[in-house]
Amino acid sequence: xxxxxxxxxxxxxxxxxxxxxxxxxxxxxxxxxxxxxxxxxxxxxxxxxxxxxxxxxxxxxxxxxxxxxxxxxxxxxxxxxxxxxxxxxxxxxxxxxxxxxxxxxxxxxxxxxxxxxxxxxxxxxxxxxxxxxxxxxxxxxxxxxx
Amino acid sequence: xxxxxxxxxxxxxxxxxxxxxxxxxxxxxxxxxxxxxxxxxxxxxxxxxxxxxxxxxxxxxxxxxxxxxxxxxxxxxxxxxxxxxxxxxxxxxxxxxxxxxxxxxxxxxxxxxxxxxxxxxxxxxxxxxxxxxxxxxxxxxxxxxx
DNA sequence: CTACCTGCAAACGGTTTGCATTGCC
DNA sequence: GGCAATGCAAACCGTTTGCAGGTAG
Numbered sequence: 473x474x475x476x477x478x479x480x481x482x483x484x485x486x487x488x489x490x491x492x493x494x495x496x497x498x499x500x501x502x503x504x505x506x507x508x509x510x511x512x513x514x515x516x517x518x519x520x521x522x523x524x525x526x527x528x529x530x531x532x533x534x535x536x537x538x539x540x541x542x543x544x545x546x547x548x549x550x551x552x553x554x555x556x557x558x559x560x561x562x563x564x565x566x567x568x569x570x571x572x573x574x575x576x577x578x579x580x581x582x583x584x585x586x587x588x589x590x591x592x593x594x595x596x597x598x599x600x601x602x603x604x605x606x607x608x609x610x611x612x613x614x615x616x617x618x
Numbered sequence: 619x620x621x622x623x624x625x626x627x628x629x630x631x632x633x634x635x636x637x638x639x640x641x642x643x644x645x646x647x648x649x650x651x652x653x654x655x656x657x658x659x660x661x662x663x664x665x666x667x668x669x670x671x672x673x674x675x676x677x678x679x680x681x682x683x684x685x686x687x688x689x690x691x692x693x694x695x696x697x698x699x700x701x702x703x704x705x706x707x708x709x710x711x712x713x714x715x716x717x718x719x720x721x722x723x724x725x726x727x728x729x730x731x732x733x734x735x736x737x738x739x740x741x742x743x744x745x746x747x748x749x750x751x752x753x754x755x756x757x758x759x760x761x762x763x764x
Numbered sequence: 765c766t767a768c769c770t771g772c773a774a775a776c777g778g779t780t781t782g783c784a785t786t787g788c789c
Numbered sequence: 790g791g792c793a794a795t796g797c798a799a800a801c802c803g804t805t806t807g808c809a810g811g812t813a814g
Contacts, residue, residue, distance in 0.1 A: 488767095491770095492769085520771095522804095561737050561740070575726060580721060580745075581747065587716075590752055591752065592749075595762070597747045601730045604737070604741065607736075667796050669781095669797080769811080769812075771809095774807085777802105777804090777805095779800105779802090780802095781800070783797095785795080785796080786793105788791105
């Protein structure tokens, strides 16, 4: 995605297309896995202050451009919200992350709404799988299923 | 669950049945929703130091007695791990929490394993739904579906 | 031009750690 | 009695805030 298209996306969301925002959005488009604040800040180190990274991510999250994920690694990770709907599998040993699709959210959302008498609307969901990647299994790691 | 049964559970897990541990485990058995560290500490305020709450929760989590949840409320919540398998619906406005069952984890786990070539074992998953409870809907709140 | 943004430094607050004391087993 | 566990205080560190200067529109 070129600089101009990024600027348009940012302006469409109601913000000024500043250099830090362009760089951050560009970085997320280039990333194959969800990024932590520290990773984003490191990638943009020479051009963007880490406090600004916090602020932009927060802004983009509230605007719906960016989604926050908890992959049980202590701090959140962020990815673009406009990608095809997907979820992740995370290796609990080495942190490797892969995507998968097909969460059947409609069916499960319906179940959730049927069972929870106090709720009338579901707006989003989180779903992540945790396990062991093949190379960690080869290295002899094993984790009891819970 | 009486004091003696709690002590047995704790010893079976390999720990000493101290007063703080008995009180904390008892509190979780009595709680209908997942508890934050602050809530646990407040409930046991007169008898248990908050630092001890952190330590016990961490210990129990590692031992598999307690499960940690991210309900997008800034800090984690904890519940007993030996309850029937279930997930939660959380009101993004008021924080109300309800349970539901039937996540079809086997089917989705199979999908995840099939699609992620680098993974050989799934050990656990997280799944939470976010939405609006009926009373917040009545009060006029509305959130765009993402 | 001016309201929105950013950088820097300092504050914040949840969580962790060090260490002396306590109390299960 | 001995080692695990707790309490207290202090450190830690990711995140937030205040404010002065910069910049997009």
